[in-house]
Amino acid sequence: MKKNIILIGFMGVGKGTTARAYAEKYNCFNIDTDDLIESKANRKIKHIFEEHGEKYFRALEQECADWIESSVNNTLISCGGGFFNVNNLKNLGRVVLLDASYEWIYNRLSTAENAKAKLKKRPLFSEPKKAKKLYKERAKAYKKIADVIIDVENQDMKSIIKEIYKKAYI
Ligand code: S3P
Numbered sequence: 001m002k003k004n005i006i007l008i009g010f011m012g013v014g015k016g017t018t019a020r021a022y023a024e025k026y027n028c029f030n031i032d033t034d035d036l037i038e039s040k041a042n043r044k045i046k047h048i049f050e051e052h053g054e055k056y057f058r059a060l061e062q063e064c065a066d067w068i069e070s071s072v073n074n075t076l077i078s079c080g081g082g083f084f085n086v087n088n089l090k091n092l093g094r095v096v097l098l099d100a101s102y103e104w105i106y107n108r109l110s111t112a113e114n115a116k117a118k119l120k121k122r123p124l125f126s127e128p129k130k131a132k133k134l135y136k137e138r139a140k141a142y143k144k145i146a147d148v149i150i151d152v153e154n155q156d157m158k159s160i161i162k163e164i165y166k167k168a169y170i
Helices: 015-026 033-041 045-052 054-071 102-110 115-120 128-145 157-168
Strands: 005-008 030-032 076-078 094-099 148-151
Touching: 005 015, 005 157, 015 030, 015 076, 015 157, 030 033, 033 045, 033 054, 045 054, 094 128, 094 157, 102 115, 102 128, 148 157
Parallel strands: 005 076, 005 094, 030 076, 094 148
Antiparallel strands: none
């Protein structure tokens, strides 16, 4: 069994921010699947979607999951919002869901200091109505695949990372 923590959850729930806070506090390395894909494709996610479409991006996510399975251990891995659909997620480590309501997520993204950029880099968040539909479609699946569920809506960062450490550290 791999000793990775796999952070999943909807776009904008704070996976990257949480991962960095966790890595600093608990002294581990953190990698992000979107960053890995962008560096391999030498393009931003937005451009991968524009040039090749979503299906191509999903294939890159699967390649990324296969590489993690063969080559990564003892690492905190933050994942793009759709990464949970790869066919080997459960082989990658302990799956931790950051959970919050759509309204909370939307509010977090749209009131962020760099809100425009945060929304712009996420092709599937370009239309809030569609994003909400996607949230509804995924909500159950996220919970079903998770080993641990963390409610981030009612917690500050310090207690979120403490809860992850307690429940998912292996
Ligand atoms: C996606 C989420 C994005 C990124 C891509 C697709 C999704 O990552 O992987 O735009 O399908 O939910 P974040 O969850 O980091 O925004």
